[in-house]
Amino acid sequence: MNEHARVLHARLHLLDRQVVRESDDRLLCKVDDLEVRPGDRPYVTAILSGPLALGPRLGGLPGWLMTETDRLFRGEARPGPYRIDMSLVTDVGSAVRVAGHPQDLALERWLTRNVVGRIPGAAGTPEQDAPESTAQDVPENTAGDASEKTLRVREREEDRPDTMRLGGLLGRTVRGPSGEVAGDTADVRLVQDGPLLAEVRQAFRLAGLLIARRRAGRLFGYERGPGLWRPSLLGALVRRMHGEIRYAEWDQIESLDDDEVRLGVAWDRLRSTADL
Amino acid sequence: MIPLARLAPLALLTALLLSACVSPAWDDHDYALKAGKTAESAVSAVRFARSVVAHRDRMTGPYAEVVLTEAVRDLSSVNDQFGGVQPPSDSSDRVRDEVLRLTERAESEVADLLIQWRRDGVKDPEAAVRELDGLASELSDFAEKHR
Amino acid sequence: MKRLLAVTLGILTAFGGFVDIGDLVANAVVGSRFGMSLAWVVIVGIVGICVFAEMSGRIAAVSQRPVFDLVRERMGPRAGLVNLGASFFINVLTLAAEIGGSALALELVTGINYLLWVPPVALVAWLVMWRVKFETMERVFGLAGLALVVFIVALWQLGPDWGELTTQLVRPPQDEGVPTYLYYAIALLGGAMTPYEVFFFSSGGVEEKWTRKDLVTARANVFVGFPLGGVLSLAIAACAATVFMPVEAEPGSLGQMVLPVAEGLGKVGLGVVILGVFAATFGATLETALSSGYSLSQYFGWQWGKYVVPGRAARFHVTVLASVIVATALILTTIDPIKVTEYSLVFSAAALPLTYLPVLMIANDPDYMGAKVNGRFSNVLGSFYMVLLLVVALAAIPLMIATKAGQ
Structure with missing residues (x-):
């Protein structure tokens, strides 16, 4: 074991912290949960965020409402939570900083386009938030257009194969x-x-x-x-x-x-x- | 402290309901207490009306009108609320007559002043101040007796 | 020189922005019923808000993390959500009261019913939040709020019996019960330490991009500006104690609350005080509306703030707009804004520990603060206030029911 390896307590130092995009200091999301690859030496593979990550951690009625509402408005067959690969994380401090160009969450993009962007004086340029096509940070969930609401109750949400969530521990x-x-x-x-x-x-x-x-x-x-x-x-x-x-x-x-x-x-x- | 915060909306509702209506009077003593409270509220409204008339030169027109209107509104709601409480016995009827006589007189007096003010100012301010002072001290004595 | 100017301006802003509808109502009502016998609570409240605002300002300057970030991070998602629910509810209630207060101030000037003023006030407030720069917004209304200093001048003009006011400090009136006395003590504390003040103060620090170098400014704002605001609160109470208490009048409306200034200083004073009340309540309208956006965004990790254009903080601006709409609707139901204020003060008092506990924890965490962790003095005071606030929180709602909201 490397003596100088950094030691963190997941709940204290990582969970529920703010995620900031390195390139422009934009506040992206919270570390709502962490994706873990199990095995003999389990390790953290990604930051999970959004209602589908926070809901299960909240539990009870609020958590259920949060996940079900989110699923109702999602276009994909098997929506997963918003995901940022751990390889993008550059710093874990009072905030978690991530490199690259992870996109905003769906709700923000939808509101920018359909509500705030229509009010005069918003002066926003949503194009800036267009994702760069990097292999690891295109979560399936943000691929669909959130404004296309298909009102069907989704199947149970499924994580990526062979992963678990740290919050469950x-x-x-x-x-x-x-x-x-x-x-x-x-x-x-x-x-x-x-x-x-x-x-x-x-x-x-x-x-x-x-x-x-x-x-x-x-x-x-x-x-x-x-x-x-x-x-x-x-x-x-x-x-x-x-x-x-x-x-x-x-x-x-x-x-x-x-x-x-x-x-x-x-x-x-x-x-x-x-x-x- | 967490369950307390969860109860907050419920508590608000309860409190609003409690304060929004006058509860019924259980016995003569309770009724007399309510009469005393009513007189106290009326004193307050009469005093504000009196201040406006007494210091009319130091105020702007719209301001004085707003304060007088509030005094009339307060007095009329005081009358309505207390008038709606059922007196529990014959002896309470006397208390009721006494306090309502005073508060209704106060209401008509202040309403009168408001009408004069809106038209072309209070005609006889000195007399009005004296009248309001007299009313306020009568109401105040009544409140003192029934607390 | 430029730095000194900035510090002075900051102090004046904090001074003028300290008093809002809650302080105004609580102090006028308490002054008329209890004289100066609750002045000690105002002082306890001022020291408390200074201690916690200094901590949250320091955290914001060192780590760029505003208060609701800390709530979520330290209390976790569940307790954080409870806190969010409570704070958001109180915030919207206070926002409604502030909108009502501004509209009432306009009614006093024009004589036109305040309900007609509510929609334009809300619209203008929203436009200001949509377009005006944070610093400009804070400065303009903070400085205009300084007009409330007329309460001090009016007090001096009224020529009160200073000896009488001093004896009241230690002698509560005999005809009020102990529960009522305590109930109003809690309302006053809630007025001085309203949670939205630290949400706004710390988020404002991030908006203005404070760094360690700005700690001096932050501390000057807190340690000079807030106590001056407290003096203003006391002057309002003393005016009420001088004019209303001897004649047993209890002010229940904004018009009645400013009556002492009219009596003391005449038309000019009346004009200035109404301007001050308008500036204070309108400024607080902006603060509470933004605070509801801040708290929700910071819990969920959304981009917030006026330092980015509105189009880049969509969820934040939608939240602000929605709370303004809800609060406006609440006031338009013709519910009495002064009553709303009285309730929101007591609920604030009940929610205080939820907000201040994580601030105290993080201010001691060297991971965040490095060498700028709390000193012994802050910790002793902070711990004392945590105990006090816990007692207050537990007592607030039962006392409210027992005293029928102080009747």
């Missing part, structure tokens, strides 16, 4: 080797030492899971080192709510079936996050 119940409940997945640790993407950058590999003893939602970044527990009152409160937080390496995980995570080793043998 969060909030899962974790069981120990003998089936007892050990905790809840709170975050996914990513290390940038995966396979090369587009021959320049290494992919973010899923290195392991952060597991909180108690189910209490997000960690808000307070799982990190003690220097980052400020303001102390808030830090103490959040850490108390979650109980102990431990870290399971990917090879300590036996299976990921049935919306549960089963560990191959007992809770006591997992590393504490203080060592990270």
Whole structure:
């Protein structure tokens, strides 16, 4: 393992951040979810965005409404979420910057053309947003003309073959080797030492899971080192709510079936996050 | 705090409904309290009308007219609302007569002033101010007794 | 020299833009009923908005991320959506109140019913947001809002019993119940710390392309401009306490609220104060309408802002237009704008922790802030306010129901 590889916590550092287009600083979308290629060394392949990525993460009625509304207005037989290949990502900071010319989402283009563009003084030039024909950033979903509404309820949305979504790993119940409940997945640790993407950058590999003893939602970044527990009152409160937080390496995980995570080793043998 | 925020629209509706209508009076005491509140609202409206008449030289025409119109509107809605509450017993009838006599007098007085103002100014401002002062203090005494 | 001018201009803008219909209504009503006995709440509110606006301005300058980005990023999509729903609802309610306020100000000048003024006000506001540059827009209405300084002059002209006003500071009137007192305390706090103020302040920082170098400007705006705005709030309350409280009059309309200025300064003062009220409410109309666009766009990651032409931020401008239309329709139902304001203040108070918690977290995150993380002082104050806001949020709605909205 490369000692200097960048380490990120998916939920804390990547999910829900703003995606910015490098070439003109245009705000494109949020990192609504991440596409993962499973296997022995799973790694992140793409940023997913739009209602079809956010909806499943929201869950419940709002999520259902969001995905179904989106499908209603989509032209393709099997709409997938808006997708930006990870090889385009140039920087992960307070925002995620992407190179190339990923297109705007369908709703923006439709509104520009049919509503805002028709009001005098909009002075927009939608042509600037025309996609450049690069192989990796033409998601099927943006290919159709969104203004052509075909009011048919779509089949269940399908991701690309052989991929899963990182959002699905969060909030899962974790069981120990003998089936007892050990905790809840709170975050996914990513290390940038995966396979090369587009021959320049290494992919973010899923290195392991952060597991909180108690189910209490997000960690808000307070799982990190003690220097980052400020303001102390808030830090103490959040850490108390979650109980102990431990870290399971990917090879300590036996299976990921049935919306549960089963560990191959007992809770006591997992590393504490203080060592990270 | 999250469920609270989800309840906000519901709470708004409840609150709007609560404040939009006058609830029925349960007993004599409750009725008297309502009468006191009514008198209090009327005092406020009469005072604003009085201020406009007393300081008429310091105000622009449209402004004074707006404030007077509001005073008339407030008084008439106060009358309508309280008049619609059923007095629970005979003894409450007396309270009702007393407060409505005052508020209705206030309404007609201020409405009168508004008409004069729109025509060619208040005819006898000093008398009007005295009259409004008297009304306000009577209403205020009544409110003081029934709180 | 040029820098000094910019800083001064920024301060004056923050000063003039601080008071909106909420502050106006809350302070006038509270002054007439409780005298100066709730002045401490205004001060608590000003310190609070300073602490959190400074943090959000600093975050915007260092990382170019406005407040609702932080809400989504730190609270996650679900809690973020709840927050978005609450903030958006309050925003539209406040927007309706501000449009109503501008229309009422025009009624006071012309005598023409305010309902007739509502559609033109909304249309002009939208045109300004569609075409006028952000900086120009903010400056013009912020500076015109300075006309409200007449409240201070009027107070001095009315020659109040200063000793009486001072004793009121610590002695609440005996004939008001404790729940009512607390209810109005919450409304005042909601008025001073309205969430849209930080949405707008931080998004404005991004619109004006603040960098680390602009931290001085941001801090000057916050630490000088906002407290001056607070002084204005107190002057409004003191005017009401001087003129209305002794005669038991409770102002329930905009016309009645500016009466002390007319009594103190006559026609000229009246003209200036109505101009000030119009500028303040119209400016706040723009701020709240843009804030609804900001919050929705920043949650979903849409391109937002007036720094790109409207055609390049289509979803943002559609959101702004839609909220203006909804708010206009709400006011045209003849619902009383002052009542709408009173409700929106209390709902704002209930939603405060949702907005300020992520700001406090990110202001401590070195990944974002590098060396500009919160100092000890900001953290102690920030933590104190989080506890306070949590209590306020839990108490707001029950108190509203218990006191029948302060009757």
